[in-house]
Amino acid sequence: MARRATKIVATLGPASSDPILLEQMIRAGVNVVRLNFSHGKTQDHIERAKLVREVASRAGRELAIMADLQGPKIRVGRFENGKVQLQSGARFVLDASRAEPGDLMGVGLDYKGLPRDVSPGDLLLLNDGLIVLTVDAIQGDQIHTIVKIGGELSNNKGINKQGGGLTAPALTDKDFQDLRTAMSFQADYIAVSFPKNAADMELARKLCNEAATKTGHCPALIAKIERAEAIPNLESILAASDGIMVARGDLAVEVGNAAVPALQKRMIRLAREYDRIVITATQMMESMINNPVPTRAEVSDVANAVLDGTDAVMLSAETASGRFPLETVQEVANICAEAEMAQDGQPDEDFNGKVFSRIDQSIAMGALFTAQHLGCKAIVALTDSGSTALWMSRRRSNVPIYALTPKLETQRKMALYRNVRPLLMDQNSDRDRVLAQAEASLCERGIVSSGDMYAITCGETMGASGGTNTLKICEVH
Structure with missing residues (x-):
């Protein structure tokens, strides 16, 4: 399978809950599994989260789990005859x-x-x-x-x-309960539906922080941009979130179909400028709910999201209830890999006019620039929190990034970062030994071999969050 920078989010549902099929989907390229709290019962989600962890372990992969909250039910009731x-x-x-x-x-x-x-x-x-x-x-x-x-x-x-203006709160009583459920099985991401402003995301963050005092686990927050009111507040929402989802379904209904493509490009660009992750969603491969191959328009849609710089493309009904969940993942993986081959990976323009005030962020940018110009086979980030890898992934580069972390929680979160392959590695020993172990790990996986160069970033105090202050260029002997 070709190396692929763009990640795939697949929604779990009746069509994809068979363990054997789910393992095939993971091996075909799924990086994040979405649990949609708009459907199913609490116990269903708990059992599916457990299934994902078990199957991922069997496949030798660590995936992120994203719990997608339902948000306000702005719906009609039921009819006598359905x-x-x-x-x-x-x-x-x-x-x-x-x-x-x-x-x-x-x-x-x-x-x-x-x-x-x-x-x-x-x-x-x-x-x-x-x-x-x-x-x-x-x-x-x-x-x-x-x-x-x-x-x-x-x-x-x-x-x-049309035009927005509904006052329903982004977080309902059901969402509060679902959030606690998601925290109980350590969801890596919480997607908040219909936020209108930064205050909605700050409330979600407060609730997560309160729950984290009991569970010891704090998920990252994704704001689903699907209300017209969210568009003028986009930058403040980004600042209050860990990432956004371009949720094109409800958004298109409120702002009009024709406005969505330009908004998608703007949202992806802003997310990368704010060092946030971004997921492009809704009808990516809609026809594959019933057909074994996508339309040419769907292929172009996925490819354009990749070329815009999205971290991930998301599949909804295609994998949750469609007839061809595995084939859909395979098609998306191939489209992403092909589109990435056509991309200009020179990061130089990304540095023009930029000022990096933090040492760790400057080291991350230096690694990107140097690795590209020296023709390094890989960039290795020894990271505790994942920040170094996130910063690197916000810039264009054809050099693959391998993020080595001692924390399972960090490894899972980084599964969503574009062009980052997260790996688990203990970093409790002295720095020279850790650097030697990192190179050995790359060689064992066939990432580098004798004569290859790679860039590696780390901190003088190993395992300290935010302590990255060293860039080293190494040649494999």
């Missing part, structure tokens, strides 16, 4: 106080605050924008609408307001 067929021009009532099942005249709401968030003339987009309702009047808990674009509306379909 669904209705709405006709354009018909009247339809969304009723926050309705308890009985819906019919052709109207339906209840899971989100009781919707009548307060809308005004006459607003457009409500249901079922990912396939159905459009125009708000005609608000009467107490009832939103009277006229069907602008009709179609089949079934139980619990989502609701978006």
Whole structure:
């Protein structure tokens, strides 16, 4: 399998929970497994997390687990017959106080605050924008609408307001409980759905820090950018998060499909400038839910995300409930590897106008620059927290980065970093012995051989977080 810098996030579900198939998917290229808390019961997620750890160990890989919180349920209720067929021009009532099942005249709401968030003339987009309702009047808990674009509306379909403006909080009571569950099985990443601003992410961070006092484990936070309100707050959200997800589904419904490609490029660029990780998601290989090969448009979509510099591409229903989960992973891995071969790996431009005030960050940048110009076969980062490897991964380079850490938690988190292969290695002995062990590890894996050069970064005090202050260029004898 070709070396690949871009990582693959695969959602676990009924189609991919067989241990043998999951192991095949991991060997084919899955780096992060996503557990979607919008579906399934608490015990399901606990058991799947345990399964992932067991299968990954059997495959000889360490994966990251990402727990994706559901967020506010801005959805219609249930229908008497499971669904209705709405006709354009018909009247339809969304009723926050309705308890009985819906019919052709109207339906209840899971989100009781919707009548307060809308005004006459607003457009409500249901079922990912396939159905459009125009708000005609608000009467107490009832939103009277006229069907602008009709179609089949079934139980619990989502609701978006064109242009955004829904006030539902990003974190619900269910999310608080799910977050505690995710902490119990040591999820490496928590994805927060529908954050509007930095305060939403700061609340999630506070809850994680409180839970960490009991579990001793603190996950990294991913902000899912899927609300129109999040766009003007993007930089402050980035500053409050460890990374973002370009969640193109709900985002496209709120801002319009045509606006999303440029927003995707901007989000990826900003994430890298802020030294944050970024995942590109939604419909990456949608047709492979039912077909064994992707469309040409999907191939281009994945490749363009890679060329933009995304850390990872994410598969949702393709691996959770699709017919070809393994084939989908294989296709994405091949597309990523092929796109990376076409990339300019010269990092020089990335340093223009940049000022690095930290010693450890300057060492990381020096390693990238030097390794590229000397033709090194690898860059090795001896890291406790993973920061050195993260900084390196934010810049373009064709030189693979191998991050050696004594901490399993750090190794798993680094599984999401672009162009970084994390490896576990004890660093408790003196520095010279650790450096010799690092070179031996590279030779054993066939990464370097006699006559090859590699760059290695470390700290004078081994194992101290933030202590990287040394860059060494080595030649294998």
